[in-house]
Amino acid sequence: METVLEPFWQRFLPAIDDEIQSILASDDDDYRLYYGMMAYHLGWVDESFRPRQERAGKRIRPLICLLICDAAGGEWQQALPAAAAIELLHNFSLIHDDIEDDSVTRRGRTTVWTLWGIPQAINAGDSMFALAYHALTRLSQTLIPAPSVAQIWQIFTEACIRLTKGQHLDMLFEGQDDVSVEAYLKMIGGKTAALLAATAEIGAIVGGANRETQLHCEAYGRNVGLAFQAYDDILGVWGDEEKTGKSTASDILARKKTLPILYAMGQSSELRAHLARPEIDVERVVQLMDSAGAKDFALETARQYSDAAVAHLEAAQPAGEAGAALRHLTAELIRRRS
Amino acid sequence: METVLEPFWQRFLPAIDDEIQSILASDDDDYRLYYGMMAYHLGWVDESFRPRQERAGKRIRPLICLLICDAAGGEWQQALPAAAAIELLHNFSLIHDDIEDDSVTRRGRTTVWTLWGIPQAINAGDSMFALAYHALTRLSQTLIPAPSVAQIWQIFTEACIRLTKGQHLDMLFEGQDDVSVEAYLKMIGGKTAALLAATAEIGAIVGGANRETQLHCEAYGRNVGLAFQAYDDILGVWGDEEKTGKSTASDILARKKTLPILYAMGQSSELRAHLARPEIDVERVVQLMDSAGAKDFALETARQYSDAAVAHLEAAQPAGEAGAALRHLTAELIRRRS
Numbered sequence: 001m002e003t004v005l006e007p008f009w010q011r012f013l014p015a016i017d018d019e020i021q022s023i024l025a026s027d028d029d030d031y032r033l034y035y036g037m038m039a040y041h042l043g044w045v046d047e048s049f050r051p052r053q054e055r056a057g058k059r060i061r062p063l064i065c066l067l068i069c070d071a072a073g074g075e076w077q078q079a080l081p082a083a084a085a086i087e088l089l090h091n092f093s094l095i096h097d098d099i100e101d102d103s104v105t106r107r108g109r110t111t112v113w114t115l116w117g118i119p120q121a122i123n124a125g126d127s128m129f130a131l132a133y134h135a136l137t138r139l140s141q142t143l144i145p146a147p148s149v150a151q152i153w154q155i156f157t158e159a160c161i162r163l164t165k166g167q168h169l170d171m172l173f174e175g176q177d178d179v180s181v182e183a184y185l186k187m188i189g190g191k192t193a194a195l196l197a198a199t200a201e202i203g204a205i206v207g208g209a210n211r212e213t214q215l216h217c218e219a220y221g222r223n224v225g226l227a228f229q230a231y232d233d234i235l236g237v238w239g240d241e242e243k244t245g246k247s248t249a250s251d252i253l254a255r256k257k258t259l260p261i262l263y264a265m266g267q268s269s270e271l272r273a274h275l276a277r278p279e280i281d282v283e284r285v286v287q288l289m290d291s292a293g294a295k296d297f298a299l300e301t302a303r304q305y306s307d308a309a310v311a312h313l314e315a316a317q318p319a320g321e322a323g324a325a326l327r328h329l330t331a332e333l334i335r336r337r338s
Numbered sequence: 339m340e341t342v343l344e345p346f347w348q349r350f351l352p353a354i355d356d357e358i359q360s361i362l363a364s365d366d367d368d369y370r371l372y373y374g375m376m377a378y379h380l381g382w383v384d385e386s387f388r389p390r391q392e393r394a395g396k397r398i399r400p401l402i403c404l405l406i407c408d409a410a411g412g413e414w415q416q417a418l419p420a421a422a423a424i425e426l427l428h429n430f431s432l433i434h435d436d437i438e439d440d441s442v443t444r445r446g447r448t449t450v451w452t453l454w455g456i457p458q459a460i461n462a463g464d465s466m467f468a469l470a471y472h473a474l475t476r477l478s479q480t481l482i483p484a485p486s487v488a489q490i491w492q493i494f495t496e497a498c499i500r501l502t503k504g505q506h507l508d509m510l511f512e513g514q515d516d517v518s519v520e521a522y523l524k525m526i527g528g529k530t531a532a533l534l535a536a537t538a539e540i541g542a543i544v545g546g547a548n549r550e551t552q553l554h555c556e557a558y559g560r561n562v563g564l565a566f567q568a569y570d571d572i573l574g575v576w577g578d579e580e581k582t583g584k585s586t587a588s589d590i591l592a593r594k595k596t597l598p599i600l601y602a603m604g605q606s607s608e609l610r611a612h613l614a615r616p617e618i619d620v621e622r623v624v625q626l627m628d629s630a631g632a633k634d635f636a637l638e639t640a641r642q643y644s645d646a647a648v649a650h651l652e653a654a655q656p657a658g659e660a661g662a663a664l665r666h667l668t669a670e671l672i673r674r675r676s
Binding site: 030031033034093096099100101118119120122123125126127129130131133134136137140146149150153154157158160161163164165167168169171172183186 | 439458464499501506
């Protein structure tokens with residue numbers, strides 16, 4: 001698998017980080033911490049702002065954006081401003097998520113708010129949000145026609161709103177006992193799928209695809225996001241720690257409201273009672289979920305999204321090596337891992 | 339004074355709030371709290387989301403935007419999307435400021451984070467930021483030429499970045515003992531002046547003014563912001579509570595680092611020692627500030643900004659009743675209040 005993706009990664013990843021880095025560049029010493037916190041979050045520097053050799057995060061969204069542009073017959077370099085904007089938007093949301101979820105670490109590193117305090121971390125997220133839009137302004141320096149640039153601004157902005165709506169529902173549901181599967185899917189539709197949908201649609205627009213293909217790409221991105229989350233939720237209950245890095249039943253212990261757990265709660269009052277106890281008997285909870293058919297339901301849901309993603313990708317007819325790479329990446333992201 | 343401004347306020351204020359309200363409108367009950375928190379912050383509803391009769395905030399920025407558009411010979415209605423975007427951006431920054439500053443009340447009302455918690459309030463600010471950009475997308479439905487729309491997006495985005503930079507410096511300075519007057523002016527240049535500068539420049543662009551006039555308007559807005567802050571800082575030390583609503587020496591008691599206080603600290607080591615004490619002798623501090631010439635310095639600084647604002651406004655040659663209203667509003671905002 002690596003052989004198909006590797007050449008693209010080698011070309012795209014440094015270009016993406018260069019594009020983002022040029023947006024965060026400043027020689028004004030007064031803003032050393034301002035830009036430093038963002039560079040830290042992106043993994044370029046450590047907490048003393050000394051350079052690190054690795055980035056933080058996999059840059060999946062900008063990679064998909066560039067691959068789709070390329071596979072639609074466009075020049076991937078033209079999509080770099082949009083790809084950078086998408087990655088910055090994603091990372092702005094992570095900086096704020098970490099505060100909102102009280103998370104001390106992300107990707108094995110201390111979170112921004114833990115190091116520099118909540119007030120500065122809120123503002124670091126806001127700054128990255130603003131700089132995401134700054135990245136987008138560079139689209140006007142490309143060869144992309146003005147109406148397409150306007151369309152991208154609109155799609156990007158719509159994705160920002162959906163992202164905040166998804167995050168809102170996610171936090172709201174934490175305090176609710178009766179969250180339906182439908183409401184959960186609406187939530188991840190905003191929190192996980194909206195930005196991937198915009199990513200793929202924007203890649204197609206920059207690539208010069210027609211409107212029908214753009215919409216297939218949008219649906220592809222959306223379904224990839226939903227399928228990815230559904231499989232991730234399955235791993236959170238039935239995953240094998242050695243294979244997946246997720247400890248078995250970690251979501252049950254964390255009392256997360258994920259797809260299979262919400263489904264099972266809707267089926268079994270005994271399960272609801274078990275989950276309400278101060279100490280959770282994980283083995284019993286998994287048994288109850290299994291007999292409620294929660295794994296089958298979640299797998300079936302994930303498969304439907306996964307199949308829809310593949311169908312829309314094929315309908316978009318991604319061409320050449322970039323097309324092959326997209327198919328491989330999609331399989332990697334939403335392969336049936338359980 | 340009221341006679342010149344009143345007809346404009348009666349026309350503009352409902353139009354501005356209608357424009358913003360149409361952006362925040364939703365009949366999806368799942369997002370009742372999402373939109374409710376924003377409507378609460380803007381003053382349209384109380385904390386149970388029952389309608390209130392007054393707005394919160396004076397809508398100064400959108401009013402200036404519309405007045406400048408009108409005074410440049412444009413149709414003020416065309417500027418409504420931009421005016422709404424500017425007001426939403428300003429209010430996003432206030433929602434986050436209140437968290438960052440640990441402020442329990444604003445405009446005599448409980449702040450969003452105090453009512454709904456920090457996580458939801460961070461996200462409410464983010465949502466308002468995204469919706470500000472959504473407001474801007476409506477510019478493409480106006481008669482404004484596409485290149486001007488692109489220019490407005492750019493100016494707006496630049497203002498967003500400057501706002502976050504100013505906020506960053508403001509929080510950074512709180513923990514520093516040796517903040518220079520120069521650094522302070524840089525901070526308020528971002529925190530207070532950048533959005534007013536963008537407001538006025540955008541109003542001129544929509545009004546169809548030439549580039550020279552646009553730049554005079556930008557400089558007008560920037561200097562209004564700086565002058566306003568400088569006078570506000572003077573009131574924070576020497577203001578008369580009955581006249582201004584600011585209690586005498588309130589900034590000294592709050593240990594704020596404002597223009598006259600920073601100037602005086604740079605002049606007098608005795609003052610620095612006084613301000614470092616656990617209990618502040620306000621009378622003695624004011625005496626030391628007076629003999630350091632801090633009031634004269636701050637007044638002179640404020641006057642320079644104020645004069646520059648008026649000079650740039652006149653150079654922009656604002657026409658008609660809107661021009662007269664702008665002159666009056668400017669005098670109200672930056673009149674020599676001490």
